[in-house]
Amino acid sequence: MQKNLFGKQTLRLEGIWSLPLWRSIFALLALLLAWSLSAEIVARTPLGFYIPPPSVGADSFEFDTKVYYLEQSIRQRGPLDCLIIGDSMTNNGPDPRLIEEAYRAKTGASIHCFNFGLPAMFLDATGPLAEALANRFQPKLLIVILSARNFEESVDFPIRYVGSSRWSQQNLGNPSPPGWAANSLYGYRYALSLKYWLTPSNRESFSDTWRMITPEGFSPANGFGEQRELDPEPPEFQRTYPPTQAGFDQLLDLHRQGVTLLIVDAPIRPDVYSAWQASYFQPYIEYMQDTLTPQGIPFWLTRKISASIPTDGWYDLQHVNENGVPLFSAWLGEQLAEDYPPEFFR
Amino acid sequence: MNPIEIISLDFLLLTVVTAAVYYILAPRAQIFWLLAASYFFYATWSWIFVGVLLAFTILNFFLAQQIERSKSGQLLSMGILVNAGSLVFLKFLTGPYGGNILERVGTSTLTGILLPIGFSFYVLQLISYLTDVQRGQIEAEKEFARFALYLAYFPKLLAGPIERAKSFLPQLKQDRVVDRGSIEQGLYLILLGLLRKVVIADHLSRLRPENIFTEPENFTSLERAVWLLVFGFILYNDFAGYTSIVRGISSLLGIQLSPNFKQPFLARSFSDFWTRWHITLSEWLRDYIFYPVRRSLMQSQIKGWAALLLPPMVTMLVSGYWHGASLALLLWGFIHGLYLLVEQILQQSKWLPKDGLKANLYGVLVFLLVTLAWIPFNTPSVRASLRYLEGFFPPYTSTLGQLIFPDILLIIFSLWLDWQEQAHRDLSFPRKWTPVRQSWSVAIAILLLVLFSGAGDDLSRFVYEFF
Numbered sequence: 001m002q003k004n005l006f007g008k009q010t011l012r013l014e015g016i017w018s019l020p021l022w023r024s025i026f027a028l029l030a031l032l033l034a035w036s037l038s039a040e041i042v043a044r045t046p047l048g049f050y051i052p053p054p055s056v057g058a059d060s061f062e063f064d065t066k067v068y069y070l071e072q073s074i075r076q077r078g079p080l081d082c083l084i085i086g087d088s089m090t091n092n093g094p095d096p097r098l099i100e101e102a103y104r105a106k107t108g109a110s111i112h113c114f115n116f117g118l119p120a121m122f123l124d125a126t127g128p129l130a131e132a133l134a135n136r137f138q139p140k141l142l143i144v145i146l147s148a149r150n151f152e153e154s155v156d157f158p159i160r161y162v163g164s165s166r167w168s169q170q171n172l173g174n175p176s177p178p179g180w181a182a183n184s185l186y187g188y189r190y191a192l193s194l195k196y197w198l199t200p201s202n203r204e205s206f207s208d209t210w211r212m213i214t215p216e217g218f219s220p221a222n223g224f225g226e227q228r229e230l231d232p233e234p235p236e237f238q239r240t241y242p243p244t245q246a247g248f249d250q251l252l253d254l255h256r257q258g259v260t261l262l263i264v265d266a267p268i269r270p271d272v273y274s275a276w277q278a279s280y281f282q283p284y285i286e287y288m289q290d291t292l293t294p295q296g297i298p299f300w301l302t303r304k305i306s307a308s309i310p311t312d313g314w315y316d317l318q319h320v321n322e323n324g325v326p327l328f329s330a331w332l333g334e335q336l337a338e339d340y341p342p343e344f345f346r
Numbered sequence: 347m348n349p350i351e352i353i354s355l356d357f358l359l360l361t362v363v364t365a366a367v368y369y370i371l372a373p374r375a376q377i378f379w380l381l382a383a384s385y386f387f388y389a390t391w392s393w394i395f396v397g398v399l400l401a402f403t404i405l406n407f408f409l410a411q412q413i414e415r416s417k418s419g420q421l422l423s424m425g426i427l428v429n430a431g432s433l434v435f436l437k438f439l440t441g442p443y444g445g446n447i448l449e450r451v452g453t454s455t456l457t458g459i460l461l462p463i464g465f466s467f468y469v470l471q472l473i474s475y476l477t478d479v480q481r482g483q484i485e486a487e488k489e490f491a492r493f494a495l496y497l498a499y500f501p502k503l504l505a506g507p508i509e510r511a512k513s514f515l516p517q518l519k520q521d522r523v524v525d526r527g528s529i530e531q532g533l534y535l536i537l538l539g540l541l542r543k544v545v546i547a548d549h550l551s552r553l554r555p556e557n558i559f560t561e562p563e564n565f566t567s568l569e570r571a572v573w574l575l576v577f578g579f580i581l582y583n584d585f586a587g588y589t590s591i592v593r594g595i596s597s598l599l600g601i602q603l604s605p606n607f608k609q610p611f612l613a614r615s616f617s618d619f620w621t622r623w624h625i626t627l628s629e630w631l632r633d634y635i636f637y638p639v640r641r642s643l644m645q646s647q648i649k650g651w652a653a654l655l656l657p658p659m660v661t662m663l664v665s666g667y668w669h670g671a672s673l674a675l676l677l678w679g680f681i682h683g684l685y686l687l688v689e690q691i692l693q694q695s696k697w698l699p700k701d702g703l704k705a706n707l708y709g710v711l712v713f714l715l716v717t718l719a720w721i722p723f724n725t726p727s728v729r730a731s732l733r734y735l736e737g738f739f740p741p742y743t744s745t746l747g748q749l750i751f752p753d754i755l756l757i758i759f760s761l762w763l764d765w766q767e768q769a770h771r772d773l774s775f776p777r778k779w780t781p782v783r784q785s786w787s788v789a790i791a792i793l794l795l796v797l798f799s800g801a802g803d804d805l806s807r808f809v810y811e812f813f
Contacts, residue, residue, distance in 0.1 A: 004374070005371065005372055005375050006370055006371060006372055007372035007373060007375075008370070009521060009523070010371075010373070010521075010522055010524055010600060011369040012523060012524065012525040012526075014525070015526040016526050019530055020781040020782075020785045020788070023781060023782070023784075023785035024784070024788040026785070027786045027788070027789035028788075028789035028793070031789050031790065031793060032793075191796075191797060195797055198549065198798060200552045
């Protein structure tokens with residue numbers, strides 16, 4: 001019975017080892033090595049600024065670019081003094097170069113700042129991302145620029161999931177092989193960039209994004225945007241979306257873990273502030289002050305500096321443009337000089 | 347259970363397990379094992395499909411034996427009527443007109459399951475099998491398992507190649523050998539097929555504007571022209587990639603499947619094109635439509651234009667209908683019939699260049715006209731085809747979407763693969779290279795596949811599965 005069921009005549013392996021199998025594996029390893037070495041060399045030199053940056057696979061090329069530029073910045077200028085994080089108001093707001101200039105003018109000392117603002121990032125992503133960035137880059141001061149809208153339900157853009165990316169998880173203490181590779185191997189990251197570009201829907205953001213970001217992470221919004229007119233119906237400040245509240249709590253935990261945290265109220269066009277003050281901004285500021293003051297976390301208000309920004313310094317209701325950026329950045333640099341003297345950053 | 351696609355980890359697992367067990371079984375047991383694996387594979391698509399396949403297998407198995415015994419033309423006609431009739435009827439029901447009728451009677455949800463996947467392919471095999479038995483060209487298969495495997499063999503079940511019984515069944519009767527040669531051939535065919543499908547076809551498909559063939563008026567003249575050209579390469583690499591993969595898998599099981607493509611875009615004439623494009627279908631149409639029509643015309647003493655016109659026209663119209671019961675696809679068949687007819691007239695008048703520059707220019711013209719015929723192949727209706735065609739007349743508009751130079755390189759890569767196939771006269775041509783060249787090429791191919799796989803929407807299905 002067994003004789004009929006089984007046979008040994010089908011597979012004949014004579015000569016099979018003469019197939020160039022091992023040689024192919026060797027060639028594959030050699031190619032990977034060459035790719036990895038080239039990637040490490042390019043990424044660690046200024047050459048890296050001339051080609052699309054390596055990706056960490058978080059599905060947001062803005063995020064990828066900022067991670068890489070921050071790495072480059074630390075490589076070229078040493079440890080990070082202040083890391084600024086927030087949404088588009090941060091992304092287009094403070095220019096680290098101008099902050100550093102203002103700080104130097106006031107104290108004579110140099111500091112090293114980086115803008116990690118990401119458009120459409122609400123607190124649900126800001127919380128985990130701030131922790132991952134603090135763990136990875138160890139800034140001496142973490143500046144979070146917030147506004148009332150950061151507590152609202154986040155928009156379903158890729159940036160919402162940036163905190164759950166493999167890279168972020170790796171730096172939050174949940175390691176995985178892809179997370180490790182995204183954190184450690186430029187060859188892998190450039191391959192991810194190539195893969196990102198191969199996805200047609202990413203092409204536009206791929207080519208546009210990285211060129212608009214300065215090596216300090218700042219992304220200027222020039223001219224005037226579409227939304228210049230005020231909505232007649234003022235919004236209400238809400239904290240009803242649990243994920244953004246959890247993100248805020250995660251920021252407070254960071255402070256408890258020893259990260260020096262500074263929270264700055266995002267600048268708002270004065271007429272917007274006045275119109276929405278009662279239902280939107282005032283309850284937000286009260287909540288922030290009630291929460292942060294007992295924990296010793298400074299909360300800087302920006303009403304005065306917002307009032308000093310001329311009308312043509314606003315890109316739209318809540319974003320400053322090239323005329324507003326120098327004023328806001330200089331103010332931030334001067335405030336830092338007052339409250340965080342050079343000794344703090346040493 | 348989800349349907350197992352050819353390009354999926356599930357299919358890889360199915361193939362590995364099937365092959366591993368297959369290698370240790372005796373030849374006769376291998377048939378039953380492959381049959382079980384094939385039916386399992388088909389059952390992941392639908393149990394209804396399995397039922398239909400089994401019913402057609404049983405019916406034709408016994409019918410063929412009756413035909414062999416009686417040599418009856420009537421029985422053959424009955425067999426053809428049942429098989430072809432089912433195909434014609436189901437194609438009609440699942441086409442735009444039948445779909446409308448079903449919708450009107452409120453059973454439109456049935457359309458998805460009416461035409462089993464692979465049906466169009468195995469029905470043609472059945473028709474050729476019965477015909478060959480009746481003609482005495484082959485013997486009717488006496489062992490049911492072998493016959494069932496001929497139809498259900500999993501590598502070719504979804505979209506061919508359309509195998510003839512006279513080349514496939516003898517391989518099931520003899521002891522099969524899987525040696526260094528077949529493993530080498532199989533692995534290279536799989537690798538080349540994956541390159542064609544994943545790197546070329548899928549990438550270009552993702553770039554193609556989704557509605558360019560349904561709403562051509564929203565696209566510029568240049569976009570229409572470029573995407574029409576690119577579509578030919580998408581379709582070719584998708585289907586040639588599929589065929590290469592399944593032929594490679596079959597080679598690893600010691601069973602040779604027929605090639606379906608031989609560098610079609612390098613064809614020097616329309617008749618040459620049809621010996622290079624979807625070869626197993628073209629040969630089937632030639633042997634079971636073209637020749638019989640021509641023979642019957644000759645027998646009935648019909649001469650002149652009708653004798654010249656009807657065989658290619660009927661053949662290509664049948665081909666159009668086989669692809670789908672829509673006027674647009676019939677128009678596609680008609681256009682190709684017309685091409686063949688005009689070429690035949692040119693040939694008879696000795697106007698057709700045989701070699702030199704003129705022959706090359708004629709080859710380019712053939713390519714362009716074949717490309718032009720993709721319009722009705724792709725558009726949902728004749729009206730949409732005409733709307734697409736309008737873009738080729740003034741006023742011309744010339745912006746182009748997101749196709750950029752690196753994407754164009756993929757078309758050059760496709761042509762390079764063709765050139766290599768032709769130069770080495772081997773569809774698994776890398777085995778003709780030096781070992782060093784082979785090693786580096788395999789390494790680069792693997793890197794390309796890793797990079798291109800999963801970049802964007804899931805396109806693991808093949809275009810011809812839908813026919």
